[in-house]
Amino acid sequence: MQSETHAAIVGGSLAGLLMGRVLADHFDRVTIIERDAYPDQPIPRKGVPHSRFPHTLMIRGQQILESLFPGLRAELIDAGAIELDSLNDLAFLTPAGWAARSASNLSLLSCSRDLLDWSIRRRVATLPNVQFLTETSVRGLLTDTEHKKIIGVSLHQRNAETNTELRADLIVDASGKASHTPDWLRALGYESPPEIEVNAFVGYVARIYQPPADRSIDWKMVFMPAAPPQRHRGGAIFPIEGDRWIISLAGGDRDYPPTNEAGFLAFARTLPSPIIADMIERSTPLTPIYAYYGNENRLRQYDQCSLPTHLIVVGHAACSLNPTYGQAMTVAALEAMTVDRFFQHHAIRNLDTQTHQLQQQLAKAHQEAWSAAIGMDYRYQSTQSQSINATTRFVNWYWEQLMALSLDRASVFRTFLEVLHLIKPSIVLFRPAILVPVLVRVVMQRWQRFLLHSKSKLTTH
Ligand SMILES: Cc1cc2nc3c(=O)[nH]c(=O)nc-3n(C[C@H](O)[C@H](O)[C@H](O)COP(=O)(O)OP(=O)(O)OC[C@H]3O[C@@H](n4cnc5c(N)ncnc54)[C@H](O)[C@@H]3O)c2cc1C
Structure with missing residues (x-):
C-alpha cells in the first residue's frame, strides 16, 4: 500500500501560500507552518512588516494568480482594489521627462499587500488537503541517519515547553530573507550556499494617506524612479483600497529619506517634479511614516551547492531583490508555476535523485528578475567597487x-x-x-x- 504524501512549507506569506496552492494538487496533504497568528482582516502583521509599503504585482504575476485562484481579480476589485491602465493611468517620470501615455490593454490592479495576502490566504484555506499551523516556528531540519535526505522539521509552538517534530516528503523553505536554512545546513555538516549580495544602500519610507477630495488629476498612480548615478532619489504615489494612497520615497547610496514630518516633505520637494510633495501637503496622513532599510539584493545559490534531498528554498529565502523594482511577488508566482510543472512530470518518490534539478529550475525562474535588479543597482555609486561587466x-x-x-x-x-x-x-x-x-x-x-x-x-x- 502506498503511504500518504505530505509537503511541509516553512512560512505562510506570499511565496509559502502560492507553494501551498500548487503542492495541494500533487501531495495528499500540505502543511503551512507560520510563526505569526494571522489577523482575521487585511491588516499588517509582525512577520511581514513590509506590507505597509507599495506592492506592485506585475501583470505576469496577476495572470498566474488568476490561473491559480480563478475569480481572484474580481474579488480584489470588489474589496476595493483599483484597476488601472499601466500606459494611460500611470504618470511615469523617466530621467528625460514624463513618458508618453495612451490607452492600452495593460491592465494593472493596485491594492495593499495586506489585502492581497488576506485574499489568497482565504482561498488557500478552502483547499481540503491544506492545513495551517500558526504561531509555530520551525527550529531546524530533521534528516535520515546519513544526513542525505530531509525527512521533516522540528517545530516550536508558541507557549509550548518542548519542540515537536513534523515528518514530510518535501520541505519548502519560504521563510523570507531571514531564512535559517544556511545555519540549519551547517548544523548538519553541509556548507551553506554561495551568496551574492549587491547593495545600493537604498532606504525606503512610506506613509498611507487620505487623498484630497478636490483632486483634479489625470493619473491614478505616479512613479518617479531614481536615475542614478545622477539622481539617487525617487518616489511614488500608489493607490490602494479604501480610496487611500501609499506615498513612498526612496534614496540610494545611503541617502535615506527621513521619517519625520518635515524631513519627509522636504525630501519629496527635492524630486524633479513637485507632484508628490504637492500631494503630501494636500493629503491627510492616516499612519506614521514607516522605514525599511534592508533593501539589498541577495542571492543564495542553492542550485550551486550540494544539499540534502527533499528540501527546496523559494521566495525571498533564496532570492531577495531591491523592492523598489517591484518584482519579488511575481517571481514567487513564477516559482510556484515551476514547482507545479515539475510535479506534473516527476513522481514525488523521485525527489531522492531529482531535488537538485528542481532547485536548478527554481533558479531559472528568478534569474531574469535578479539580473535586472542588480543591473539597475549597479548604476549607484555604492556598487561601483563591484566589477560590472x-x-x-x-x-x-x-x-x-x-x-x-x-x-x-x-x-x-x-x-x-x-x-x-x-x-x-x-x-x-x-x-x-x-x-x-x-x-x-x-x-x-x-x-x-x-x-x-x-x-x-x-x-x-
Ligand atoms: C519594503 C518592501 C517593498 C516591497 N515591494 C514589493 C513590490 O512592490 N512588489 C513585489 O513583487 N514585491 C515587493 N516586495 C517583496 C515582497 O514583499 C515579498 O517579500 C516577496 O514576495 C517574498 O515573500 P516571501 O513569502 O518569500 O517572504 P516574506 O513575505 O518575508 O514572508 C516570510 C514568512 O515566513 C514566516 N517565517 C519566518 N521564519 C519562520 C519560521 N522559522 N517558522 C515559521 N514561519 C516563519 C514569516 O512570519 C513570514 O510570514 C517588497 C519587499 C519589501 C521589503
Missing part, C-alpha cells in the same frame, strides 16, 4: 536611450512596460522597431554635438 554597462546605457525615446513614442514605452511586467522577454527591446530609432537618435545627438563643437571652434578662431 560590459553587458550590464551596455544594458544600462540602452535603458537610458529607451527612456528618452519613451517621451514621445508610447509604443516604445508600452514594450518597456511589457518587459517590466514580465509578459515579454527583455530581448524584444532589441528588435529593429526599437533598436533602429534608438540608434538613429544617438547618431543624431552625436552629429548635433559635433556641429555645435565645430561652430564654436569656428567662432573662437
